[in-house]
Amino acid sequence: MKSTIKRIGLITSGGDCPGLNALIRTVVQSAAQKNIDVIGLPHGIPGLIQDHPQALALDASYASAQMIQRGGSRLGGFIRKIYAPLDALTEQEIAERVVSSLKVLGIDGLIATGGDGSFAIISGILQHTDVPFVGIPKTIDNDVPGTVYALGFQSAVSNAADALMKVADTAETHQRIIVVETMGREAGFLPLHAGLAAGADAILLPEIPYDANDFITHIRTIYAAQKYAVVVVSESAKLPAGEVSSINTPDGQARFGGSGEKFAHYIHACTGINTRHCVLGHIQRGGAPNAFDSVLAASFGTQAVKSLCVHQKNVFVSWNGYSVDVKDFTSITGQIKRVLPTTLELRAANSLGIYCGTTIESTAQER
Ligand code: F6P
Numbered sequence: 131m132k133s134t135i136k137r138i139g140l141i142t143s144g145g146d147c148p149g150l151n152a153l154i155r156t157v158v159q160s161a162a163q164k165n166i167d168v169i170g171l172p173h174g175i176p177g178l179i180q181d182h183p184q185a186l187a188l189d190a191s192y193a194s195a196q197m198i199q200r201g202g203s204r205l206g207g208f209i210r211k212i213y214a215p216l217d218a219l220t221e222q223e224i225a226e227r228v229v230s231s232l233k234v235l236g237i238d239g240l241i242a243t244g245g246d247g248s249f250a251i252i253s254g255i256l257q258h259t260d261v262p263f264v265g266i267p268k269t270i271d272n273d274v275p276g277t278v279y280a281l282g283f284q285s286a287v288s289n290a291a292d293a294l295m296k297v298a299d300t301a302e303t304h305q306r307i308i309v310v311e312t313m314g315r316e317a318g319f320l321p322l323h324a325g326l327a328a329g330a331d332a333i334l335l336p337e338i339p340y341d342a343n344d345f346i347t348h349i350r351t352i353y354a355a356q357k358y359a360v361v362v363v364s365e366s367a368k369l370p371a372g373e374v375s376s377i378n379t380p381d382g383q384a385r386f387g388g389s390g391e392k393f394a395h396y397i398h399a400c401t402g403i404n405t406r407h408c409v410l411g412h413i414q415r416g417g418a419p420n421a422f423d424s425v426l427a428a429s430f431g432t433q434a435v436k437s438l439c440v441h442q443k444n445v446f447v448s449w450n451g452y453s454v455d456v457k458d459f460t461s462i463t464g465q466i467k468r469v470l471p472t473t474l475e476l477r478a479a480n481s482l483g484i485y486c487g488t489t490i491e492s493t494a495q496e497r
Contacts, residue, residue, distance in 0.1 A: 133439035135262075137167040139237035140188070142203040143174035143248030147270045147282025148289075149419035149427040150203035150243060156431025157241055158193035164439060169235055170205045174242070175251050176212040179219070179227040185235050198427075199418040210381070216251075224251070225258035232261050239438040243281065245269035246466050249446075253463040256444055264434040265446035265459055270415050273317035275467040276457050277448035281430060283319065284422040286414045290324035293410050294360060298328065301358040301406075307349065307397055309361045309407040311390025313414050318364050318469040320414070325362035325484065326475050332359070332485040334367040334393070337469045338476070340487030342370040346400045348485040353403055361397070363389045370396055429454050 140157055142150045158168045170186035177183055186205075197204070216224060232240065242252060243266040256263055267274035270286035290312050301308040310330075314320035318335025325333035331352045334340060352359045365386035366374050377387035387409070394407035419427060430447045433454045437445055444459045469476060471490045479486050 133164065133166075133441075135166055135239040135438050137169060137236050138239045138241055138435070138438060139169050139171050139185075139232060139235065140205065141171045141174050141178075141240070141242035141244075142205045142207060142268075143242055143244040143252075144208050145245065145269070145415065146202050146207045147268050147280075147415055148201050148285035148417055149281045149423035150205075150268065151200045152198040152419055152424050152427035153243060153266065153268075153281060153431045154188070154204060155193040155195075155197045156428045157435055158188045159190055160432050160435040162190040162193075164435065166239075166435070166439075169237060171235075173206045173209050173212050174244075174248060175224070175228060175255070176209070176216055177206070178231045179216060179224060180212070180231075183231045183235070198424055201416045201418060210383075221254045222258070225255045228255050229259045229261075232259065237261060240264070241266065241434045241438070243268040245271065245274055245280070246464075249274070249459075249463055253460065256459070262438055262441070262443040263445075263459065264437045264442070266430045266434055267446060267448065270313060270320060271315045271317050272319035273315060273466045273468070274462065275465045276446065276462045278451045279422075279426065279449050281423060281426050282415075282419070283323075284426075285417070285420045286313075286320055287323040287327060288420045289414045289417060290320060290410055291327035293408075293413065294324055294328035294330055294362065297408055298358070298360045301360055302356070305357045305404065307353065307359045307361060307394075307401075307403050307405040309363055309390045309394040309397065309405065311363050311365055311387070311407065311409045313386075313410070313412075314364050314366070315386065316366050317467060318367075321362045321364045321367075322469055322473070322475050322479065322486070326479050326482075328360070329482075330360045330362045330484060331356075333362045333479060334487060335364050335469055336366040336368070336374070338471065338487035338489055339368075340485075345370075345485060345487075346397070349397060349403075350401055353401070361393065363393050365389055367393075369393070
């Protein structure tokens, strides 16, 4: 069947991550080869509910190879000021506004990158339009189900692992324990992969319970042997008393945060060892994509355009470990992926003597 798509709308929703500009480039180039126009829709769905939504005609000359190296997104992401009116609208009203904007702009196919939050909003909109949609999972948290890796995750792991190795240098020099807090929201993929990549001494994740005495015993043992230690804690790892640490941003938004500092105080109180903490924060989200994400952006973008051309509707692209699959979008909406106790990287960390809490492996070793 011949493709009927003439004009694709492209959105990068939610929080940014490395690889978004590489993806924009791919979509534009790959559509241009098929004589399809691409309209960039700044600031995601909230941008589309404005009275006069911005629309940027993206031609092949815009999509140069230099774009690959730039972090962030040229199409912008979540901006609170633009998002605020969404709170006052019903799901139906949001959908109607978006559908009307797509019509005014002549868009007959939509591609959007997103994580769980953006995909939940988009899935509501899809019930009110026939415009076919292809989702591209992106998030440094890697918590989108149905794909082994989301775009940006591996680059964030590289950023965090690089920081952990730097922290280890100074920790060793000063004979300190340094606790490093990573992002990742309620999923522990980022701290787990970064800690494993950098050879951390302990990694605490939101999903895996731990015994506070075992954790401290491990830190003491490692410190006695090495005279320093690097401990990675997820921003949402449970504190020893069982609660999850949170902070308020200067503009009053509640966020995970503060676990690094609290664990550092706890470790110092229990061991008396000189301890510092360090919060990696948004550094994890910025910068150029690594080679893996650059290739993933090229593969996801190419497949997304192809899917629209072959009339695949309301699907998302996913990485299965070997290649890109195309799956039903409704199969993942409203869900988040978490680190399972059987996760290979968790077992690998265990076999390397990295304390990750009460895992299946550590329990088996005790038996
Ligand atoms: O979802 C991506 C993420 O970076 C999380 O890891 C983190 O908890 C959150 O966004 C931070 O949000 P903000 O950029 O609004 O501070």
